[in-house]
Amino acid sequence: MNESVKKPETLLKVENLKVYFDVGKSGAMPWSAKRVLKAVDGVSFELKQGETLGIVGESGCGKSTLARAVINMIPAESGRVMWLGDDEQVGKDLLSISKKETRQIRSQMQMIFQDPLASLNPRMTIGQIIAEPLQTHYPKTPKEEVINRVKQTMVKVGLLPNQINRYPHEFSGGQCQRIGIARALILEPKLIICDEPVSALDVSIQAQVINLLMKLQKEMGLSLIFIAHDLSVVKHISTRIMVLYLGNVAEVSPAKELYERPRHPYTQALISAVPIPDPFVEKSKEVIELTGDLPSPLNPPSGCVFRTRCPKATETCANQKPPLEAREGDEDDHLAACFFSD
Amino acid sequence: MLIDHEKSQALAENLANQAEVQGRSLWKDAANRFYHNKAAMAGLVVLCLVVIFTLVGPLFAQWDNEEIDWNALGNIATAGAPSIETGHYFGTDELGRDLYSRVIQGTQVSLMVGVIGSLIAVVIGTLYGATAGYIGGRLDGVMMRFVDIMMSVPYMFILILLMVIFGRSIFLIFIGIGLISWLDMSRIVRGQTLSLKNKEFIEAAIAAGVPTFNIIVRHIVPNVLGIVIVYATLLVPQMILTESFISFLGLGVQEPLTSWGVLISEGAGTMSYGTLWQLAFPLFFFVITLLSFFFIGDGLRDALDPKDR
Numbered sequence: 001m002n003e004s005v006k007k008p009e010t011l012l013k014v015e016n017l018k019v020y021f022d023v024g025k026s027g028a029m030p031w032s033a034k035r036v037l038k039a040v041d042g043v044s045f046e047l048k049q050g051e052t053l054g055i056v057g058e059s060g061c062g063k064s065t066l067a068r069a070v071i072n073m074i075p076a077e078s079g080r081v082m083w084l085g086d087d088e089q090v091g092k093d094l095l096s097i098s099k100k101e102t103r104q105i106r107s108q109m110q111m112i113f114q115d116p117l118a119s120l121n122p123r124m125t126i127g128q129i130i131a132e133p134l135q136t137h138y139p140k141t142p143k144e145e146v147i148n149r150v151k152q153t154m155v156k157v158g159l160l161p162n163q164i165n166r167y168p169h170e171f172s173g174g175q176c177q178r179i180g181i182a183r184a185l186i187l188e189p190k191l192i193i194c195d196e197p198v199s200a201l202d203v204s205i206q207a208q209v210i211n212l213l214m215k216l217q218k219e220m221g222l223s224l225i226f227i228a229h230d231l232s233v234v235k236h237i238s239t240r241i242m243v244l245y246l247g248n249v250a251e252v253s254p255a256k257e258l259y260e261r262p263r264h265p266y267t268q269a270l271i272s273a274v275p276i277p278d279p280f281v282e283k284s285k286e287v288i289e290l291t292g293d294l295p296s297p298l299n300p301p302s303g304c305v306f307r308t309r310c311p312k313a314t315e316t317c318a319n320q321k322p323p324l325e326a327r328e329g330d331e332d333d334h335l336a337a338c339f340f341s342d
Numbered sequence: 343m344l345i346d347h348e349k350s351q352a353l354a355e356n357l358a359n360q361a362e363v364q365g366r367s368l369w370k371d372a373a374n375r376f377y378h379n380k381a382a383m384a385g386l387v388v389l390c391l392v393v394i395f396t397l398v399g400p401l402f403a404q405w406d407n408e409e410i411d412w413n414a415l416g417n418i419a420t421a422g423a424p425s426i427e428t429g430h431y432f433g434t435d436e437l438g439r440d441l442y443s444r445v446i447q448g449t450q451v452s453l454m455v456g457v458i459g460s461l462i463a464v465v466i467g468t469l470y471g472a473t474a475g476y477i478g479g480r481l482d483g484v485m486m487r488f489v490d491i492m493m494s495v496p497y498m499f500i501l502i503l504l505m506v507i508f509g510r511s512i513f514l515i516f517i518g519i520g521l522i523s524w525l526d527m528s529r530i531v532r533g534q535t536l537s538l539k540n541k542e543f544i545e546a547a548i549a550a551g552v553p554t555f556n557i558i559v560r561h562i563v564p565n566v567l568g569i570v571i572v573y574a575t576l577l578v579p580q581m582i583l584t585e586s587f588i589s590f591l592g593l594g595v596q597e598p599l600t601s602w603g604v605l606i607s608e609g610a611g612t613m614s615y616g617t618l619w620q621l622a623f624p625l626f627f628f629v630i631t632l633l634s635f636f637f638i639g640d641g642l643r644d645a646l647d648p649k650d651r
């Protein structure tokens with residue numbers, strides 16, 4: 001980032017967010033132990049205006065839960081989510097505001113979902129679908145203006161406005177995702193959470209949707225939280241990337257830095273597994289293989305959660321949880337949670 | 343507001359002038375499939391004819407349903423037989439009353455019982471079930487246990503008791519039928535709601551800040567309506583049967599009003615005296631109406647739920 005450019009303001013600051021789920025007792029008896037699933041276990045990050053934070057990690061590592069907890073769709077156990085400012089006077093803690101305030105603030109943050117067709121109500125026309133947030137937050141908007149706004153938004157995401165009366169099942173997956181994006185954009189929010197928005201699309205459509213998102217981001221100054229498990233997609237769109245493992249942050253760093261110098265062994269393994277579209281390079285590439293599966297979040301390993309699959313694990317890893325910190329002499333926005341990071 | 347605002351507005355206006363494409367809704371698709379189902383369409387036609395008959399029929403009647411034909415009385419088997427000359431198209435009943443008028447009147451009552459019963463079921467059952475299923479948790483538990491309790495009450499016994507205490511009236515039948523008809527419906531809707539609740543479009547609505555009541559009405563109800571409609575059409579004959587059963591026991595509507603159950607009961611009582619028409623005519627309408635409701639219900643299920651065929 002150029003120094004002369006005004007430093008962007010912090011939009012969202014998440015501190016030590018924890019999301020636990022009660023999954024019932026291990027047995028039917030009253031004395032059997034209660035079990036708690038730690039889906040997100042102390043995650044902190046910061047998102048600036050106009051930035052994109054990519055969140056990656058394998059299935060079940062808490063990506064979606066984290067995103068939903070941030071906008072208070074899933075109740076969090078503890079932590080703070082500061083919206084539009086760090087201190088209590090300016091900003092708001094999304095986790096402690098009233099239901100009514102939450103509803104109001106939802107107009108400034110929207111969500112895009114993984115399955116484009118399932119995220120649209122099959123009984124509504126796409127005009128009704130796209131207009132819904134507008135009519136919810138500004139119910140007095142005259143009908144013509146609603147239709148106008150819907151059509152403008154449709155144009156903006158690359159849909160033909162004369163299709164306004166069609167139904168979701170008459171569109172392709174990519175178009176459905178554009179409808180979802182239009183619905184998220186109509187209120188001109190500050191933050192859009194994209195929960196694997198391209199995983200269900202084929203590769204050429206993925207590129208279209210991602211380029212559309214980036215274009216819109218530039219035009220409207222949006223901040224994105226972009227969840228994916230495809231590293232090359234995330235690399236393309238993100239300013240910063242956060243790698244999650246079993247509800248914990250493994251590493252968080254500017255996108256380019258993460259690819260060039262990954263520090264956490266888990267990130268290294270992930271990046272080494274990204275295929276390179278050149279058969280000769282691909283063949284000579286060394287892939288770090290991880291053995292085993294993701295441990296159960298019901299019973300996470302002690303200390304560093306990654307130690308059971310880590311090639312560098314030692315006794316220290318089992319006893320202590322590594323703090324998320326920058327390496328000395330490094331830029332201080334590249335953080336990794338590993339005792340032996342390189 | 344937006345970058346490119348003017349440009350996009352110009353484009354929007356330009357494109358707005360083009361004809362808007364009319365979408366093909368799921369309802370329209372279903373209607374199309376329904377129109378191509380011969381049995382269901384035949385059922386619909388028969389049902390329409392029955393309804394038209396109850397509306398237009400009285401115009402051709404020469405006797406009122408309360409009037410007693412003193413000429414026929416005492417000699418029902420010959421003088422009360424169906425004939426055009428005497429004006430008793432369907433003959434007379436045991437008391438010399440015109441069966442044609444009585445069948446029309448009975449059909450009206452029975453259809454009304456069926457339709458109102460299932461309307462109550464649709465409105466109360468759908469909202470109740472959708473609320474319980476969507477909100478879930480403790481409220482769901484309380485609401486569904488209430489349904490369980492209502493279901494375990496021997497309602498026929500209660501209904502008969504009510505009739506004995508408050509006297510026989512058609513109003514009481516509506517109350518009695520209304521009280522029980524929505525229970526099954528609410529269970530069905532709750533089950534459907536539970537599976538809809540985790541769909542992403544519901545989540546999208548929550549994320550957009552849509553209030554709970556609007557989510558239920560706008561997103562849940564239209565999506566369970568298909569199943570509700572199917573069940574409602576199958577509920578109509580069930581309601582008619584219930585009413586007929588009560589009437590057959592002699593606890594239904596009050597004279598001179600009548601219903602299919604009453605007519606069939608009376609007709610069955612005089613079967614052996616050579617006045618078979620007293621059973622045949624009400625039974626004929628009863629059977630064809632019930633059959634057509636079943637065919638329509640089947641057709642609707644195939645039309646609304648093409649995957650389950």
